[in-house]
Amino acid sequence: MSLAILSRKNKEKNKPQPKETKQQTALSLVFMFACVLIFHAIVFQPFQIPSGSMAPTLLGNHLRTTCEQCGYTFKLDSHINPKQIRSEPRIICPMCSWPNQVKNAQVSAGDRIIVQKFAYEFTDPKRWDVVVFKTPQYLTNLGGIESRGPINDFIKRCIGLPNENLRILDGNVYVQKLTKSADNTYTPDGDYKIARKNENLTAQRAMFVPIYYSKYIPIDSGKVKERVVNMGGTRQAFYWSPPWVPTEADKEQWDVNKVRSYTYKGSKPSTITFDFKKSGAFNIFSIYPYNQFRRPFSSQHPIEDIRLAVTVEPTNGPTEVTLSTTGRWADGLSQLSANISDKGQISLVKANGETQQIETIASAITTPIKSNTRLELWFVDQQLTLWRDGEIIIKAEYDLPLETLKNRAAAPLTPQVSITVNDAVKLHDVQLDRDIYYTDRPLNRVARGGLHRERGQGNRVIEDSNLQIGDAEFFMVGDNTPWSNDSRFWDDTEPWVSANYMSGDRQRDRGIVPRELLVGKAMVVFYPGTSSIIKPQFGDMRLIN
Known part of the structure; x- marks a missing residue:
């Protein structure tokens, strides 16, 4: 390439470029x-x-x-x-x-x-x-x-x-x-x-909606006099106790007080049960803590649909675990359980509260629980589900005609939730939640489409228009x-x-x-x-x- 051509290109490169006009700037904006x-x-x-x-x-x-x-x-x-x-x-x-x-x-x-x-x-x-x-x-x-x-x-x-x-x-x-x-x-x-x-x-x-998570433990152990305060012109006490309670016969084998993880040292089947009254002021029925500065801050509706989650750490090899709650199944109030045996056999079991008849409603096979395993039991929307490490491994559900649902007995205010183990084990990050409750008559207003069940009134249902x-x-x-x-x-x-x-x-x-x-x-x-x-x-x- 000649020097003349290079010189011409440099001159063109250094030639001042036309400035953007105010009109062009305005159009761009x-x-x-x-x-x-x-x-x-x-x-x-x-x-x-x-x-x-x-x-x-x-x-x-x-x-x-x-x-x-x-x-x-x-x-x-x-x-x-x-x-x-x-x-x-x-x-x-x-x-x-x-x-x-x-x-x-x-x-x-x-x-x-x-x-x-x-x-x-x-x-x-x-x-x-x-x-x-x-x-x-x-x-x-x-x-x-x-x-x-x-x-x-x-x-x-x-x-x-x-x-x-x-x-x-x-x-x-x-x-x-x-x-x-x-x-x-x-x-x-x-x-x-x-x-x-x-x-x-x-x-x-x-x-x-969270009910109680085991990682939250009050420093004062829940019984100090500072928990008695003036609220609305009256003295009220807001005591707390560890809500997971072992059976009386095995309480010496369990460590559930002032700890975030629960330890069982025994070698035979044992159960801890959740006590709703000990767990807090908001857990005796479906209250929304978010509304506590409103009066009334909630209607008194039962807790039936729940999620129970726990991480299981076996101490002596593969262990058997059962997560249970109570709820209304197709044939009435029942104990609903999800069991994983030490061999890996899974079963969803229903025990009728009146007849005490036990029935396996679903079964499957999984690997035994040998190391830290996250389990979740859901009883939500008439469906019982067991999760393992974030995956559904078994489920069962039921449907009934609406007239049958209207005429059945009301659910208890709280279910009986428990964890049963068959050998020494540690339970970490135990969580209990309830499902959202769509109120059919808050503040004495019958909701559009609502079927309001009056507790204590002969199970009577008040209906809005279809x-x-x-x-x-x-x-x-x-x-x-x-x-x-x-x-x-x-x-x-x-x-x-x-x-x-x-x-x-x-x-x-x-x-x-x-x-x-x-x-x-x-x-x-x-x-x-x-x-x-x-x-x-x-x-x-x-x-x-």
Whole structure:
């Protein structure tokens, strides 16, 4: 290459480039702004959770506190400032019942989430999805001006799908499929069946409510005089005792006091049983600790659906383990057990509480428990499941006609939960949770679609009118079921929404959310609620299930 050519290329390279004009800069900014608007309008949109109706899954403005005694971190609703309550307020720990002082709690803003707006453009929400939508509720208290269409964004969990009847009974959701005819009438297709959350196991795990975890032990051992405090003008005691109790004959062989892992030193079968009254102030029935500054903070509903988890460490080779609870099976109240023998044989066993008849309802084979093994027993939504190291290894379930379910006896307030071992063993990270309880009559209001069982009233069931969900319609309920303004309680429907998107019968349409009002699917908590904008709780960032 000649020197003349190189010289010419260098001159062209060093030649000043034309500067971007103000017009080009403005056009670039307009283009970028338009892209952001399109992205915001069509793809994703941020929202902030305003209230506690989806707690504990999603949190509105709340108080965050760590128990002074056991170290358990938990949240509770802050719809009012507890420091303005006349009586001395205390925050009761759900794990050890310690009455924490309010001054140590942090006031935190609501979770900030991302909503995928195109999620339901071509498909319907699945049952148990967390959905953002415009509320069809008829509102008249807007500065004296009647509402002119849906304006408020709500976030709830979808529990009712198109073309089905829906009932809420004993904390569970029951649905009956409908077939739509040419004249727009609906015909039932079979009987009601329970809507099991195993359709979305990540959602089920998100909806478990902790009862007691063995790693939380109060420093004071639960009996000191400081646990007697003034609450609401009266003196109340919030004592605590180790809730896992060995049988009297074997109590010397067990170490379960003031320890996070339980040790059995014997060589014959022995059992520890969970005592709900000893475990804490909130565990005698389905109370939501998040609501403890509301009055009343919960209705008294029984605990029946539970999750029991434990890591088993054998001391002397392969061991046999049995996890048990009590609950209503097809033929009545029964002891329900999952057993893994030292040979690896698995069995799900039912012992009827009245006839004492023992029946194996499922069996399988696995490897013996020789080293640390995580076991979980779920009795949820009329299904008994045994998990091993995060995988389902055996399950059994039952279904009954709705009329039979309505007429059966109510569940006891708490089940009898136990762990039985056949040889020396250590039990680590023992956890007991309860399932979410869909209240059918909180605060003496019969829920839309609710079947309310009156305890102590001859097992009488009070019914609301039948709830029918039509084409492109949905039923939405908050996870904080005692204190959620949702499909169960909307008394009227926006006239414009009813006329344009629904049947036009506002009483029939109450509680129903038409497809046209769906905004999108809640995907992720990208900025969890925090007391300081510069100190986000990164550990609480999570997918929404």
